[in-house]
Amino acid sequence: MNPVSISPIGLFLEAGIIGKAVMLALFLVSIWCWFLIVEAWIAARRLWRAVGDARGVVVAPLVAPVLSAGDEAAAIRVATETHADRRWRIGESMTRAARGLLLRAEGGLPGLAVISSTAPFVGLFGTVWGIMSSFAGIAEAKDRSLAVVAPGIAEALAATAFGLAAAIPASIGYNRLAALFSHVSADLDCLVQERTDLLVSGRKATQAAREAV
Template sequence: MESVALAAPGGDLSIWALFWQAGWVVKLVMIGLLGASIWTWAIIVDKTLAYARMRRALNRFEQVFWSGQSLEELYRSLSERKTTGMGAIFVAAMREWKKSFEKGARSPLGLQTRIDKAMDLALAREMERLEGKLGFLASVGSSAPFIGLFGTVVGIMTSFQAIAGSKSTNLAVVAPGIAEALLATAMGLLAAIPAVIAYNKLTADAGRLGARMEGFADEFSAILSRQIDEKVAPRTRAEEYA
């Protein structure tokens, strides 16, 4: 077990001083928790901005889609650039639609299944992108308090060993050692609390965005299903009676 000299009575109890007085194990715990806290806030800011951009993109796409513009024109304008959200789902469905007709689609059910599968894959990719890095927040929220507690236990054990060595139980002598040990717990909570709150909030936001995209996919699937009935089904029946 590492040995730490007890601070003199009335020593500096600032956070910076407590960090430098701590043993190397407690220092590593504090540094790790500080890094996790910084990365947590970076993810929170990044996801908050990304979700705001996604909401604006969904609103813009819905406005254009339901404006009466033809599907072909909208597909040509979107296929020329990188799309996200509903745009990516729309492009995936239209690409499968055009490929199927270029190859002479004959089965309405098969065409509908392929289009639905293309939209499902596009939706899954969008959700994976939205939910990326949220797992780190969950990990920090669940593990940071225990990591901080580990640092606290190590620090207090070291303080009690030093007490036994000095044969002094003066509170003014042992207070700095105990304070630096408890600082590890405080840093663990400082990292965990924002991570838990942000994880719950961002997960709910991602779920709402996903529900909007899934709803659009269902509506667009119904639109294409009607067009398939109009184009493919009559031709199929005519071929059967030919």
């Protein structure tokens, strides 16, 4: 009896056509999962640093559109607008720009959510197919020995392992990155509020100076 290799490559080579297709698809999805994780982590770190710089002295180009939206809204003069209305309009302009910036930075998170939820079911399909192959081998050989069922069972378990190998990093990465982006979103919201206060107070100071003259 030839021993069944338990290495990923050995299990892939010994699997049938359907099993190989499932394993190959899950392997490619796993590579894509790690690409999305690294891409989203880099985007979150860059945005976090940019927000921190903008709250200091240096304005990073990454958050410049958010601040520009506030400047453009503050430059608009509405005669019948109250102080509260003006504050809301400036803040809303920057909030929309900040929301678009976050959506672009979080581009890979939906993909991670899809991988974490669907990869186990794809692996389960390979598992069911491997078990069906085992029963078909038993019926064809009319033998219930381990040598007959071992290849199909190994293929079934390999498909399950490949599915988990893609789903587990995707699930962990999604949750950790979602928490990181939540912190970034809070910092960006603070930046919007601080910038709104600065623009509104600057406008009030200018009006007071004109009235004094």
